[in-house]
Amino acid sequence: MLQTFLEMSLSEWIQLGGLTLLFIVIFLECGTLIGVFLPGESLLFVTGLSCKIGILEKPLSAVLITAFLAGILGTLFGYYTGAKSRYKLIHKKDDWLFKRRHFAKTKLVFRRYRRRSLLIGRFFPVLRSVLPIFAGIVRMHFGWFLAYSLLGMSVWSQSFVLLGYWLGEVMPEIKDYFVYAVAGLLAISIVPPLLKYVLQFLRKGKVVG
Secondary structure, rough: OOHHHHHHHHHHHHHHHHHHHHHHHHHHHHHHHHHHHHHHHHHHHHHHHHHHOOOOOOOOOHHHHHHHHHHHHHHHHHHHHHHHHHHHOOOOOOOOOOOOHHHHHHHHHHHHHHHHHHHHHHOOOHHHHHHHHHHHHHHOHHHHHHHHHHHHHHHHHHHHHHHHHHHHHHHHHHHHHHHHHHHHHHHHHHHHHHHHHHHHHHHHHHHHH
């Protein structure tokens, strides 16, 4: 009974949120610092899977288009944020959301791979959120930024949706264990970064104290 309740609740939640939830999460992950905590890849995968097994009653084309548009618009928003707030961000101190080490790591990747970092960074959570902002800070040529962002977003967003859709096709019985599959994916995506931040906060508190 508990499993049935959880599955019904999760199914209803996915149907209720649908493409709107997908758009919001992917937008935030691809162009804001809060995106460091969001399970973008897992959500893309789960949405593709839900679409195939009938939990999300939307055509695959609508899911693919929504994921791509959300990601590219979020990326453009990140670039705009970096360009408009570059001086504030350069001198900003660490807080619960902004971490200078994230920008230091992004700077190293950007220096090494230049434009290609916008392709490579799509597949790494922190870089995916910070790179567009950093590109705006350093005033990367917008034409190149847009071209590589479009290519990277096409590969990243479409591949994970299609992978989930494919799994639903080759393993239709996964619908019976859908709630556990989703819970596991979300735990893997969300728990480690949150735990890391909590531990760092506690250590900082001990040092201050």
